[in-house]
Amino acid sequence: MIAPDFQTAVEQLSELIEGARSVVPFTGAGISTECGIPDFRSPGGMWTKNAPIPFDQFMSSRHARAETWQRRFAMDEVLSNAKPGRGHRALASLHRAGKIPGVVTQNIDNLHQVSGIPHASVCELHGNTSYATCLDCGKHYTLKWVRDSFDQSGHAPECVECNGFIKTATVAFGQSMPVAAMAQAEQLTLSADVFMAIGSSLLVWPAAGFPLMAKRNGAALVILNREPTEFDNLADLVIHHDIGDVLTRFISQ
Ligand code: NAD
Ligand code: ZN
DSSP, X not given: OBOSSHHHHHHHHHHHHHHOSOEEEEEOXXXXXXXXXXXXXXXXXXXXXXXXXXXXXXXXXXXXXXXXXXXXXHTHHHHHHOOOOXXXXXXXXXXXXXXXXXXXXXXXXOHHHHTTXXXXXXXXXXXXXXXXXXXXXXXXXXXXXXXHHHHHHSSOOBXXXXXXXXXXEEOOTTSOOOHHHHHHHHHHHHHOSEEEEESOOSOSTTTTHHHHHHHHTTOEEEEEOSSOOTTGGGOSEEEOSOHHHHHGGGOOO
């Protein structure tokens, strides 16, 4: 059901949250747009500028690896200066109040952790772009190390231990999903009596399967997104308003 107006939307969402034992948010790029990080699919979003580089290209082409890293460096100013927005702060408040056992996120920007939700309670389906790992041995690298090395050599660095390729700790299109995060997301989803999809176009799979799983398991499904999604007709409450404007009501100090 689409909430008829902003006030009704907030009232109905408050009622659902108050009556719930376990609220599980599922967040996408839309929760971070007010923090200055563009999403993919909104007008002016990243996809309108650059199509993503799939994993097989990263693995097979030195040029693609360099291009991937150059794009990441170009975003660094925005990513490293971004602060949690009203949506992140509201979810952190609800976590402190014991309503939210954990957050399932498609985001890679680390902002749920910065907002105060413990690392172990943030389930990152698509990884994290604030550091890098060797794809072969798993060694961690700071982005500063990668950048310094790139600046010196002019190409994407390889692992000092095993010569493997180094990539941000994110899941590229075509790369396999992280097994532990998928299992944790399933457990959280099945614990939810209210499941809130927030700022996701719900077009990226398998992540988009979690709202469906929650609904099938009997949870009330809330979709908070300024544009319609394919699952609006399945949801118990659909809110087509700005995420920060809606969730700011749930921020407590
Ligand atoms: P998406 O870009 O496909 O969809 C974002 C949705 O959020 C859009 O439908 C848009 O209408 C909505 N939205 C944007 N700002 C909003 C606001 N202020 N209020 C209400 N709605 C708003 O994003 P996605 O579904 O998360 O898929 C993109 C994938 O790309 C993700 O899986 C993620 O891995 C990655 N990504 C991450 C980030 C990040 O970490 N911040 C940013 C871009 C892309
Ligand atoms: Zn290595």
